[in-house]
Amino acid sequence: MTAAIAAQIKKLAATTDLFQHQIAARLEINQGRVSEVLSGKRYANVPAAK
Template structure:
């Protein structure tokens, strides 16, 4: 299992966007090979509170970053 410390700011931004979109935490965790609890910590602002979500989701479903 990967470590949360290996996430980039872009990864965290995408995770936050997926959470806002309503994706399940366990599915996001599986995509990053993390425990669901780590995604919950991001969702609650206990980790990476300074990283904003991606600005929007493009028409193709790709994330657009500023």
């Protein structure tokens, strides 16, 4: 996972009504990684993508 993907996760979470598993499927990553990004355990300092 990269900082760019983390930024996309944050953008999708903020601008859509998608659930974590839907964001994960869209970005082809594990749902656990989405959870870690959104909870601040990973890439806490990365802002949402524009």
